[in-house]
Amino acid sequence: DIQMTQSPSFLSASVGERVTLSCKASQNINKYLDWYQQKLGEAPKLLIYNTNNLHTGIPSRFSGSGSGTDYTLTISSLQPEDVATYFCLQRNSWPLTFGSGTKLEIK
């Protein structure tokens, strides 16, 4: 199985700050990497698919990049409504595997 390692586990940043979240796969996942945002008490929501494709309705301050085993989610200017836990998911091979998440809060 492909292991997905997210870092950091917890991140505190200021409004307006540029934030970078990392997801590392245990082997090449050929850019089949998605990012989800989960706010407290809600179902997850798709932000980015296939590394760098913004899902419909997602603000442009969110972006994704990466290749091979290393992937990044960037929020260009952190907003209060971005407080959430962010998960990555690899879809390169079965079984699909999620990272353990990065909890993002406002400083």
Added chain:
Amino acid sequence: EVQLVETGGGLVQPGRSLKLSCVASGFTFNNYWMSWTRQAPGKGLEWVASITNSGGSTYYPDSVKGRFTISRDNAQNTLYLQMNSLRSEDTATYYCTRELPTDYWGQGVMVTVSS
């Protein structure tokens, strides 16, 4: 508007069975793969099962393979998850999800496995 509504959760004893349902609306159900993903209380996400749009192929992780069965009724726009031989570690909120990448999630249904 896409809607996915899960039902069938509850409290069940270890070793027993439970069947979840997910009624879909707002899209052409038989055009999409469907999946179940779960989340244990306070924990991360775990993919549980996927099924092709025709229902002809299914996929599972080892943690549920042989115990859980995903199926669908395209005439009724309904997705199912039959869960047998339940264990305490199956306690979680189960989400019905559309497509891969998963673009829509249901609100989730809680399953508690405890004696």
